[in-house]
Amino acid sequence: MLRYALKRLLSLVVSLIVASIVIFAVIEVIPGDPAALILGVNARPDTLAALRTEMGLDQPLPLRYADWVWGMLRGDFGTSITYKTPVAEMVADRIWVSLPLAIYALCLSTLIAFPAGIYAAARRGRAGDLGVMGATQLGVAVPNFWFAMILVLIFAINLRWFPSGGFPGWDEGFWKAMKALTLPAIALALPQAAILARVMRSSLLDMLDEDFIRTARAKGLSRRQALWRHAVRNALIPVLTIIGLQFAFLLAGGIIIEQVFFLPGLGRLIFQAISARDLIVVESVVMLLVFVVIVVNFAVDLAYAAVDPRLRTGR
């Protein structure tokens, strides 16, 4: 078990290093000099040079990379060019919107998908299965931002149950904040739930065809007992992979939903930073998102080992 975890940890560190190099390199090749962008087209060459020095743009590349990474390791993400505030502070403010939203949506998605997938698999080919599969087929096809607009139209504009946008902040009270996040979370979760339910169902059906299910039935387990005691845990293995991928998607996929609901999250921050060519912000937020994704995948790998003894014990 420990060996497996260490191996995964090593690959996590390697992934992070490679990812940071890629992000740094991409930002470097972007056409357009950030210094020139700040000062505008009429800037005098000597002011430009002075700003470039101030921003460290005249340093050699490896040095700047090292500076950037070292900074991030200490929690120093640099200073935003456009807002003149530390990036770390901007990120800290917004991650408390994006992260809860992603977790909220993931919980919703899992809570809907597991029962739906298991229900459909248990009734393979019957009306209940066809109903669930039809609904998921539709769910997969719905763009989440459009679904968000429809939710706003119904539940915010017509019924007035939820606010149509904005975020009051956690200081205003937990329930108020959760209420503001509810429609966005539903909009994000439902299409993902549809995908997850389909994966859960097909994975379960694969397991139900396995020999060990027949063995269990020969022991005297009913179909339902065999499904719950033997198929579900084995079926979780591919489902976990999808949950890991979905978390990454939900975290970043918030960008568009955050636009729809005017939520001050990481997505909106990065979107604004890109339009303003605020590369330090872009670089840091992308790195942060990738970091979270890689860590989540590491957690998924550990979850595999918890589910599957073949990974934790050698022969």
Place this chain on the structure above:
Amino acid sequence: MPRSFLIGTVLTALFVGMAAISLIWTPHDIESLDIPNKLKPPSGANWLGTDQFGRDILSMIMEGARTSIAVALLAVGIGMALGVPLGLWAAARKGSLLDELIMRGNDLIFAFPSLVIAILITAIFGASAVNAIIAIGIFNIPVFARLSRSGALSLWERDFILAARVSGKSAFRISWEHILPNILNLMIVQGTIQFSLGILAEAALSYIGLGAQPPTASWGRMLADAQTLVAIAPHTALVPGLAIVFMVLGLNLMGDGLRDWLDPRLRVERA
């Protein structure tokens, strides 16, 4: 032939047909504005109503279908053209450094939030349909690479591949002659799924203004325009949204039906 395949094909054909007809004819000209006639609900003259500039929504949906299909199809093309050879190559050299590099590269792309990178690419190189295609296409590469590798690996274990090796055929030749034809079904099915995901991605990108630029019509931008109007003219949001839903639904049904028809044991990735 499975029923889902039939329904899916009809839906898909409907949109492809609309896109094709828009090349030579649309009910109204979408480049001329008709402000007095704005935000009209569906009527005899404008079957699906008009938008905030009085343009005919049906005509815009038809032209938008063209943009969606072109972007998604080319993005799938990029993914297949690069992903499949990489996957076959990795499988042929299973366990080698090359295989490891290709697969780790794939994992790396998966680790990047796709939408963020798509936004980054279009933001850096400018918002345009071509950049949207590239941005979506890049994320199709690892999907096809992974799938073709796993398909190829299971074939490499089979005795008929061993027989070909005993006949002295090179790995390249075996991949081309024996492996590729046998994973083609899988790739086609996955292709339709990626096509539908491409439609969704294109809509998302143009919704935030990073897809095809005006005057090219696009479903995503129609939705962006409709956002502030949804309370007074719901049809401006409903129509393009439903167009996306039905197009994606059609492709997915077609893909699933095709899989059941060709080989029910094929596994596709959908994430």
Place this chain on the structure above:
Amino acid sequence: MSLLAISDLTVRFGEAKAVSGLSMQVEPGEIVAVTGESGSGKSMTALAIMGLLPKAARADGRIELDGQELLSLPEPELCKMRGRAMGMVFQEPMTALNPVQTIRDQVAETILVHGAGSRAEARTRAAEMLDRVGLPQDRFPLNRYPHQLSGGQRQRVVIAMAIALRPRLLIADEPTTALDVTTQARILDLLKGLVDEFGMGLVMITHDLAVVSDMADRIVVMRHGEVMEQGPTARIIAERRHPYTRALFEASDHAVDLPPAPPPGPMLELRDVVRDYRLPRRKLFEPARHMRAVDGVSLTINRGERVGLVGESGCGKSTLTRAILGLEEVQGGSITLDGEPVFTGHRPNLSARRKMQVVFQDPYGSFNPRHRVGRLITEPFHLLPSPPKGADRDRAIARALSDVGLTPADADRYIHEFSGGQRQRIAIARALIIEPELIVFDEAVSALDVSVRAQILDLIADLCRKRPLGYLFISHDLSVVRSVTDRVLVMKSGRIVEEGRTETVFDSPAHPYTRTLIEAAPRLPDLDRSAAHAT
């Protein structure tokens, strides 16, 4: 009253009948073997008794266990019978166990699901059962997972699960087919012992007549869903009244008529061949570990000589085959064909490979389903510097197909149009088409039914008469190797432990391992003698 009484059982899939009008009885403490070739309906009979038929199947007739009719029993009642009144053991031990549950929990579940004891009691009983089936706690801790056990050990766990509640009836569906001969012998002994000890009735489904005649008190011979003949084992073997039974036994005991081998002259030569595999590291910074699959093997196959290679799974025979075929490089020693190395400078040597072809085990996986037979069998032409074209090519195809008993017109058909036996003929045609000096038969008849197997073996002997043909015949089945080879090699743990003339080795094995192998292999009784005895 019989323990199990089946009368007029019919299993239908739509219109097609998998079993029709089967009647049989099993008494307590009796072993009844249901035997037949593939498609005989023997497995469907087993599943019908357990009430585990596929959904698409419909069963009619009566199946009575201890006087209780089973076919009309509702599912919840059947669940109570399964595991308690009747248990079942399956063919494939590698997949029959839940990979994420410990062996103790899986055995204990049988007891728990029937409410036959508390959790603690169930665990104690599970430990006892595992001990009884030959997995004592001190050597096989109860918290082992299936992947930590070998195939034979897993089959023991499955047996422990099936007998945990001492059912009156045990059904075993090809329980040893997937196992090596020595393991098979031990599992069969275990089953016999359990039947004696518990007084169970055992229904044993098997295709292997040698196993049947060793084990069973009575035999039921099936074909295409119908019972051909049934009765006490000794009588059936002695009399073989029904022509199908007779044909089946003769095919199982088939001896081919090999022409004398040509005078020796070395063709394939292996000198101290070593093949290592790299194993995954156990610790992060430990030097790479290796597994020696082939450990200093030297052997010679003469021109036109027929040599057998026997050994159990994991002995290195497949690895050796791959090395001989030049598919993988060796780490030591040399492999030469007519003096030419099969590998030169990290690349396979085409001119040596040209003289060698192979026939694989699986008649279904050996061909690209998308190509026609003509294209399939000409694939080895790739090895020739100037492959025949046009009419020459057609002639070569026609000749190869005729040689193996097919017609030239078959060249235009696809592989799925052929049966398993025909596919093996096509595989031989593919091997013959470039007229190699050596053919490697890699378990080439192991997947075939006995009657088809006999035909293929005859074909091989026939080909030897027509042209000088040497081959290396690799098989786990000793009786087959005995009948088609001049010389035999016995392999164990990567080494050749014994080698000699086939008759000599089989009649007076020198190495203890060879003796174990030969003793473990179930044998058909001498048919002529038992026939004489009966009259």
